[in-house]
Amino acid sequence: MCAGIAHHRTAMHDSAVLAWVLFAAHVAVQIIFMVRALLRPHREPSSRLAWILVIALAPVVGVLAYVLFGDSNLGRRRLARLQAAFAALPPAGEVAGPAMEAGVPERYVPLFRVGHSVSHYLPVAGNRAALLPDSASAIAAMVADIDAARHSVHVLFYIWLADGSGLKVVEALKRAAARGVTCRAMADDLGSRAMIRSAHWREMEAAGVQLAAALPVGNPLLHLLFGRVDMRNHRKIVVIDNALTYCGSQNCADAAFAVKAKYAPWVDVMARFEGPVVRQNQHLFASNWMAQVNEDLGPLLRAPLPAAEPGFVAQVIGTGAGVRYSAMPEMFCALMNAARRELVITTPYYVPDEPLQAALCASARRGVATTIVFPARNDSWIVAAASRSYYRDLLEAGVEIREYAGGLLHAKTLTLDGDVTLIGSANIDRRSFELNAENNILLYDTAFTATVRARQQVFLDASAVVSRARVEGYSPARQLWNNLIAMLGPVL
Structure with missing residues (x-):
């Protein structure tokens, strides 16, 4: 009997020791990840605090979430390949000729200097642009330009669907390759997963189109060991014959956007550019291509620039893991x-x-007529809730908020004092800031800015004004939900 009691006490002791060991290990893991969150560079204090609270209050979920989302890590190998591509190409500041700030009013010059500090492209003069009427017209213009191409066609899209628009571009590339034009097509491996794994992709390759998947996912579980799966190439770039380029918000897809049809139509803005700024977009494409494919596109960027023509000052702004944070x-x-x-x-x-x-x-607050337009129905319920948590402060400051009711307003545009335009792929959210590779064009031109402003007015006229009374009328539950989701913004 005594032996039995002794055995029981030993078992209890062993269990207690094991429990304490597991508890100590559990706490150690928490502390390790808290310290990791504190040491992560380029993080706002609120982000660090948010991660520490998540890890402390929900240890298992918090640690797992940090592994998945905590570090904006492209992966050492991918980053090294991207840096090697930039090193092999002509310097960004030399691909489009000398800086031309002479035609820009002094108060706007600092804007282009900020742009230069981002990706080292200089503001260059002699550019021209046309704003396409709608998504179908943009695809039609791209197809026409591909059909007229004589030397090279480069396309890069985040999302490329096998729908009407997507297949029109596929067929145009096949036709171009068949007549001897060098065609290179790239799509994000996650955003365009279905297209890349489709027969259409294989048919393009068989037709002679050179293909590449941007940021291939591979095995997602293994990928987590080397970098975040959700760091994506969100760019939309088309460059033809080293002479014209497209920039804007549109993916290679119909406005009906079959993968999220219930939010359709997707309303985008796309512009067609000619002039020296084309070389900057070519440089951006080349860096992405060479980071995935062992091919030197430097000769395209060393070719003589066309004779200068009248036009406005513009500058490509490319952001992503290869440039500085924020x-x-x-x-x-x-x-x-x-x-x-x-x-x-x-x-x-x-x-x-x-x-x-x-x-x-x-x-x-300083008297500028400030207006921001969002879609009334957002395809991301998380972003919709987070966005609306900021409405009260914006309205109290005097910002006019409108919600567009004609579909999912996907256009990313900014016009400033009727003089300056920013157009491209970047959203005003943390994914665009910290995770996605984006491309935009900043320009100074009153005529083109007036055209973009007129398009913005079309969106404004189809939008409802969000009043302070409406926002103040949100139920406590809705306010709590919006603020809770926004609080998680620094975490996600």
């Missing part, structure tokens, strides 16, 4: 701070950092 929000803040009379913004996703929210509010 580049895109700095650009947005600089534009907001430069406004004197009017600032109009359209964006589908608004989850700003604190300086950006403050800059937008300050714009309205």
Whole structure:
């Protein structure tokens, strides 16, 4: 009997020791990840605090979430390949000729200097642009230009669907390759997963189109050991014959956007550019291509520039893992701070950092007519809730908020005082700021800005004004939900 009691006590002791060991290990893991969150560079204090609270209050979920989302890590190998591509190419500041700030009013020069500090492209003069009427017209123009191409066609899309528009581009590339044009097509491996794994992709390859998947996912579980799966190439770039380029918000897809049809139509803005700025977009494409494919595209960027023609000053702004942290929000803040009379913004996703929210509010407070337009129905319920948590502060500052009811307003545009335009792929959210590779064009031109402003007015006329009474009428439960989701913004 005594032996039995002794055995029982030993078992209890062993269990207690094991429990304490497991508890100590559990706490150690928590502390390790808390320290990791504190040591992560380029993080706002609020983000660090949010991660520490998540790890402390929900240890298992918090640690797992940090492994999945905590570090903006592209992966050492991928980053090394991207850096090697930039090193092999002509310097970004030399691909489009010398800087031409002479035609830009002095108060706008700092904007282009901020842009230069981001990806080292200089503001260059002699550019021309046309704003396409709608998504179908943009695809039709691209197809026509591909059909007229004589030397090279380069396309890069985040989402490429096998729908009417997507297949029109597929067929145009096949036709171009068949007549001897060098065609290179790239799509994000996650955003265009179905297309890349389809027969259409294989048919393009068989026709002679050179293909590449941007940021291949591979095995997602193994990928987590080397970098985040959700760091994506969100760019939309078309460059033809080294002479013209497209920039804007449109993916290679119909406005009906079959993968999220219930939010359709997707309303985008796309512009066709000619001039030296084309070489900057070519450089951006080449860096992405060479990071995935062992092919030197440097000769395209060393070719003589065409004879100078009249045109406006423009500059490509490419952001992503290869450039400095916080580049895109700095650009947005600089534009907001430069406004004197009017600032109009359209964006589908608004989850700003604190300086950006403050800059937008300050714009309205100093008397600038400040308007921001969102879609009334957002395809991301998380972003929709987070965005609306910022409405009260914006409205109190005097910002006019409108919600577009004609579909999912996907256009990313900013016009400033009728003089300056920013157009491209970047949203005003943390994904565009920290995770996605984006491409935009900043330009100074009253005529083209008037055209973009007129398109913005079409969106404004189809939008409902969000009143303070409406926002103040949100139920406590809805306010709690919106604020809770926004609080998680620094975490996600």
